[in-house]
Amino acid sequence: MTAIAMQMFxxxxxxxxxxxxxMIWVLVLALLPVIILFAAKAIQHSSSPAKYExxxxxxxxxxxxxxLCLFFGPLAAILIGVExxxxxxxxxxxxxxxxxxxxRLGLFASRVxxxxxxxxxxxxxxxxxxxxxTFAFASNLQTPDVSxxxxxLGFALLATGVxxxxxxxxxxxxxxxxxxxxxxxxxxxxxxxxxxxxxxxGTARDAVxxxxxxxFSPVHVGDRGASVTMSQGTALLVVVLWLALFLAxxxxxxxxxxx
Amino acid sequence: MPASGDDSSAPDPPIGGPAxxxxxxxxxxxxxxxxxxxxxxxxxxxxxGFLGPNGAGKTTTIRMLLGLTHASAGSMKMLGHPVxxxxxxxxxxxxxxVEEPRFHPYLTGLENLRIVAAVRxxxxxxxxxxxxxxxxxxxxxxxxxxxxxxGMRQRLxxxxxxxxxxxxxxxxxxxxxxxxxxIQEFREMIRAMVEQEGRTVFLSSHLLDxxxxxxxxxxxxxxxxxxxQGPIAELAEGGARNELILGVDDAELxxxxxxxxxxxxxxxxxxxxxxxxxTGDLNTAAQVNALLVGAGVGVTRLEPVRHxxxxxxxxxxxxxxxxxxxxEVPA
Numbered sequence: 001m002t003a004i005a006m007q008m009f010x011x012x013x014x015x016x017x018x019x020x021x022x023m024i025w026v027l028v029l030a031l032l033p034v035i036i037l038f039a040a041k042a043i044q045h046s047s048s049p050a051k052y053e054x055x056x057x058x059x060x061x062x063x064x065x066x067x068l069c070l071f072f073g074p075l076a077a078i079l080i081g082v083e084x085x086x087x088x089x090x091x092x093x094x095x096x097x098x099x100x101x102x103x104r105l106g107l108f109a110s111r112v113x114x115x116x117x118x119x120x121x122x123x124x125x126x127x128x129x130x131x132x133x134t135f136a137f138a139s140n141l142q143t144p145d146v147s148x149x150x151x152x153l154g155f156a157l158l159a160t161g162v163x164x165x166x167x168x169x170x171x172x173x174x175x176x177x178x179x180x181x182x183x184x185x186x187x188x189x190x191x192x193x194x195x196x197x198x199x200x201x202g203t204a205r206d207a208v209x210x211x212x213x214x215x216f217s218p219v220h221v222g223d224r225g226a227s228v229t230m231s232q233g234t235a236l237l238v239v240v241l242w243l244a245l246f247l248a249x250x251x252x253x254x255x256x257x258x259x
Numbered sequence: 260m261p262a263s264g265d266d267s268s269a270p271d272p273p274i275g276g277p278a279x280x281x282x283x284x285x286x287x288x289x290x291x292x293x294x295x296x297x298x299x300x301x302x303x304x305x306x307x308g309f310l311g312p313n314g315a316g317k318t319t320t321i322r323m324l325l326g327l328t329h330a331s332a333g334s335m336k337m338l339g340h341p342v343x344x345x346x347x348x349x350x351x352x353x354x355x356x357v358e359e360p361r362f363h364p365y366l367t368g369l370e371n372l373r374i375v376a377a378v379r380x381x382x383x384x385x386x387x388x389x390x391x392x393x394x395x396x397x398x399x400x401x402x403x404x405x406x407x408x409x410g411m412r413q414r415l416x417x418x419x420x421x422x423x424x425x426x427x428x429x430x431x432x433x434x435x436x437x438x439x440x441x442i443q444e445f446r447e448m449i450r451a452m453v454e455q456e457g458r459t460v461f462l463s464s465h466l467l468d469x470x471x472x473x474x475x476x477x478x479x480x481x482x483x484x485x486x487x488q489g490p491i492a493e494l495a496e497g498g499a500r501n502e503l504i505l506g507v508d509d510a511e512l513x514x515x516x517x518x519x520x521x522x523x524x525x526x527x528x529x530x531x532x533x534x535x536x537x538t539g540d541l542n543t544a545a546q547v548n549a550l551l552v553g554a555g556v557g558v559t560r561l562e563p564v565r566h567x568x569x570x571x572x573x574x575x576x577x578x579x580x581x582x583x584x585x586x587e588v589p590a
Contacts, residue, residue, distance in 0.1 A: 007377035015374065018366055092361030096419065099325045099357065101350030102378045258328045
């Protein structure tokens with residue numbers, strides 16, 4: 001990375017992380033559900049140990065990973081990606097950056113790693129909470145080995161990173177923060193599960209991003225996460241196509257828009 | 260050279276030639292022509308006003324120069340470089356405020372400058388502190404921009420321009436929203452940039468008084484076309500370069516003497532005495548004086564007519580209005 005690219009990356013990170021309202025929601029979405037999950041399970045276990053298993057262990061880890069990587073983590077990733085994709089245009093600063101002579105593609109390109117850096121910082125903290133709950137509340141249960149812990153981390157970064165990158169591209173395309181957030185969260189929470197459960201659509205459902213991402217999970221996701229089965233190769237292809245499509249659209253719009 | 264934005268090591272644009280030169284610059288939005296064949300010549304080391312009413316095409320011209328929108332036709336050069344072909348290299352030494360300066364309101368002034376410095380390159384970061392001092396914002400740089408007044412935002416916008424150590428500053432309506440004190444400060448800052456630092460300032464405005472007080476030269480634009488351009492004094496004089504106002508003790512006798520002279524094209528009474536249009540230039544004023552004295556007229560005052568830029572501007576635009584409405588009978 002050149003010095004200028006590093007500086008631009010730092011500047012884009014600054015813009016996102018200093019956006020207090022967005023960051024509060026991101027932290028709430030990424031951390032609070034994990035805390036609530038383990039706290040609730042720990043309370044249940046302490047109130048009735050015979051009826052409820054300890055909150056931690058491999059089962060707690062699986063629940064935590066599923067919650068962080070497939071439900072709330074992607075929502076946090078969407079908020080960060082949209083902020084990175086629309087921040088300059090929404091503030092009217094984009095044209096001031098363009099008149100520096102820096103290429104528009106360069107300006108677009110620095111948004112993606114910056115969004116990922118912020119997103120992954122939060123997700124790593126969230127994953128740390130999952131591990132804390134997993135081991136602290138394991139009691140006599142089996143705990144995940146190092147390999148599973150590392151695979152879980154990789155999956156958390158992959159699942160949220162892909163969504164975050166798609167959000168940067170989509171937000172750069174729309175240039176409207178409310179529109180991008182509404183569309184992406186609507187897609188993630190409503191449209192994706194709905195489409196995935198319409199069995200008459202057959203293999204067309206393979207194109208749903210969240211369904212493809214589930215196939216990289218190191219833990220059993222169960223019916224609540226995956227309704228569609230596909231090979232890992234197909235899943236990888238779907239993920240790559242989503243990334244390529246939305247990065248290309250975001251870059252095209254950033255390069256061609258009148259400011 | 261390709262217009263990549265990453266050529267921070269490229270040498271400075273060469274000194275020499277006009278700061279801005281356009282030829283036949285045109286911008287069309289569908290059927291509407293917003294900028295119509297503009298030929299502009301902005302000399303280096305001057306404050307140049309781009310004067311015109313709202314909607315005349317000033318901002319669109321600036322946006323084309325800066326590569327914010329494409330030109331429909333024509334060619335442009337800035338600092339000797341053709342743009343957009345060498346836009347990236349050229350803009351390294353150009354600072355610009357288009358319309359109003361905008362910032363991330365939740366960041367401090369300092370942080371906003373850091374963001375632009377990061378995009379401009381390593382040297383720009385070293386200019387942040389001096390730029391803030393130059394515009395008098397050092398004390399308030401740590402405050403969030405959302406708490407800044409309009410005047411402070413304008414000054415922060417200029418500080419942002421200075422991060423480029425610009426040879427050319429392009430300022431679009433820079434005194435909009437400033438109070439009289441702020442306008443005065445701004446004028447002094449622009450004059451200092453031109454006179455002490457040798458920068459070129461291209462300033463668009465619809466405020467005639469502002470251009471007249473700040474600028475050395477100007478172009479008047481109306482309905483997308485350059486109507487006239489040149490040094491402010493020449494623009495203001497316009498067709499009045501050979502007009503005199505005379506104070507005389509006997510207007511009737513003076514008019515009679517002047518009417519018979521070949522030195523005078525037209526002489527008429529006015530509130531101030533007698534107004535005379537010479538056949539030659541103002542150098543013949545002494546002969547006119549001698550003529551009147553010889554005819555027994557006491558001359559108490561003799562001075563060239565001086566138009567303000569505002570009068571000249573209204574003259575030009577009203578002429579254009581009349582040309583657009585040839586069938587209307589003047590009131």
